[in-house]
Amino acid sequence: MSILLQMSNVHKKFPGVVALKGVDFRLNKGEIHALMGQNGAGKSTLIKVLTGAEKLDKGEILLEGRKINPKNPMHAQQLGISTVYQEANLCPNLSIAENIFIGNIISGAGKIKWRTIYKEAEKILKEIGLEIDVKKKLGDCSIAIHQMVAIARALSISSKILILDEPTSSLEKWEVENLFKVLRRLKEKGIGIIYITHFLDEIYEITDKITILRNGELVGEYMTKELPKVQLIAKMVGKEIEEFTTIDKAMIGESAQKESIIVAEGIGKKNFIEPFDLNIWKGEIIGFAGLLGSGRTEAVHLIFGLEKPDRGKLRIKGKDTKIDNPRAAMNEGIALCPENRKYEGIFDELSVRENIIIALQAQSGVLKHIPRKVQEEIANKFVEALNIKTPSIEQKIKNLSGGNQQKVIVARWMATNPQLLILDEPTKGIDVGAKAEIQKMMIEFAKKGISIIFISSELDEVVRCSTRLAVFKDKKKIGELTGDEINEAKVMQIIAGGS
């Protein structure tokens, strides 16, 4: 096979951090190549350098043997390097066809040739196995379609290299299958694909080769077939971790003192979530399982006062309590780490310290300013306790990797000393190592008597960690499992059967 892309000895430094230290990367034609590493290993930086979003300090990039120097993502696209990002950068208010050809509009005789555009768009989408009305507004389509459209856009610019950054994180199982079909077809056409994901199973299903980075350095390049999963993880993390730790649920079960913290009786909101009952015991981890949009998130938003329930009631420690805003929920010892870290969680321009103390500060009010010294103590305490990797607590949070940002958000809420910690998809988009750490953290918290609501799309994860499991479907709570009933098969059965 001929070499398509050769990056050698790539160096990149950011203020305070060396992101890449002499990394080599090689991609062949018609190859699907996984780029692996923990958060902060340098994957994103390598991609940014390749797509011209960042300039490399040292090193060179050869595309088909010719030296290239991408100045910006636009330029990289012209060179044939296209990227499909985690959150596809598309315009939901435009049609599918417009999204595919945006910035690349076919025009002639002073007019935009709409008919040609529609025809071309249909052709490209057909190529990747999607038949859909291209005049439809993208915003009305599912996330899977967004992903496909992003790929179609990348292809419309006659790519040589296609970079996929976490393409499946918001896709359903069958949609992933579809995507893989497309990727295999592209592979046959000789396109080189760089594939980044945190789902290990996908790596083994779709990729040919794996390049592993750790702390900005190259660990090595391996044939996927020849690298067992355990070794892959060990190489990413740098040590053998007890991955997929079996959680000692019995221990938590014992410490859960069967003391009711919060009882929800038929609370619900019209067109938001159907009324549901929920009894939360002290020190338990109650998992919320269900597909995306099944009502898991809506249920906790109701408990946290982000939405006002229009029926039912909430009893906290035996007393009827009305919660109609987050501040009220916080005063009752409820904390919520939101689902979308970027849009609902972090304040990117603020420091780690400010991000940690802000909820506590909001709770104590604008006038009761937490002295700087106390702020630093709190921040340092949690940076150490949760093993947050940051050069200093004054570092802007946007410079941290996803997993560490997530830990900062957890720290923010732990600082408020909650009785109930709601974690909505805390492990989404973070690597195995950080995932295991967050899971371990939950167990620790539960042992200390904090109740936890744990929401996750990854079924095996919820099943493994929860002492009790609530199952949601179609904006409705459809079942509850305890003890030995908690297993994947049972959950699937409930979701498939109970409608």
Place this chain on the structure above:
Amino acid sequence: MKKINLNNLSQKRLFWPIFILILVTVYNIFFTNGFTKIEIRDRHLYGMIIDIINRASSLMIISMGMTLVVATKGIDISVGSICAISGAVAASIVGGNVNGIAEHPYWIAVIAALIVSSLFGLWNGFLVSRLGMQPMIATLILLVAGRGVAQLITDGQIITVYHKPYSFLGGGYLLGIPFSIYVTLLILGILILIMRRTAYGLFLQATGINPKASRFVGINIRNIILSVYIISGFCAGVAGLIISSIVKCADSNNAGLNIELDAILAVTLGGNSLSGGKFSIGGSVIGALIVQSITTAMYAKGVSPEVLPVVKAIVVVIICLIQSEKTRDFIRTAILAKKEAF
């Protein structure tokens, strides 16, 4: 070693605003006649520098309020009109008696003017925070209607005030220094104290950076947004009193005309991003001084008021280019490329 220090220094927030102010001042020292001359007349300090600071005081005060609004990702373009309203309220309460006898005491006029200005700020804040209007549009309403309101208050007249204390705020001296400078420092001091001693500043930034996340951590962003417009209205009210005091009358058509643009400019020159978040009140004060220095220098050069905006625009573009990260990167790479070529 020295080079590294300079690099670190240029990363500091206020480095570029201060640098520009020094640049403009150096220009003035060499090319503006009588710039450095400060003399004492009647035990008062006189001179161009004093004059600049004095004249900039109303702009500085408005810019401080504007900074807070901008920090929440908003903008308040009604401040000029609120200036006019504030002056109109004060002048009509004191009255235009030719013998200098006030209809009502001056202090009542001041309090009334400030309350009215704050109420108009409340109105702006209500539109933005409760009705969810775009800040630009919400405050556009008062920008357009405010001068009409001022006219209504003064019955369409320009009230000239002969009451002596009225002119003290903008034209008086205390310990040889113009009194308006004390007012500016007082407001600056209060605001800095609020930022240091309360979490208000942090909440402002949080609201500007990520309103959704702010709601999730329990910050009442609607009240935060409401409050900044009230403060901005209050500041505009103070500035309106100073402006009206300098000219000893309430001129609804011209008081504080276009000052909102200068204020936005001052905020930006002070290194504050119009897209909200991190902010520096001190930066805006420096920005206001830069704007006023340029204006005064131009007048001293004999640039006519009609042409002034053009010259000012050119200077501002140049300053913005110097402050822009992109330009500096561009120049840096250009220099590096040249070095490599040799």
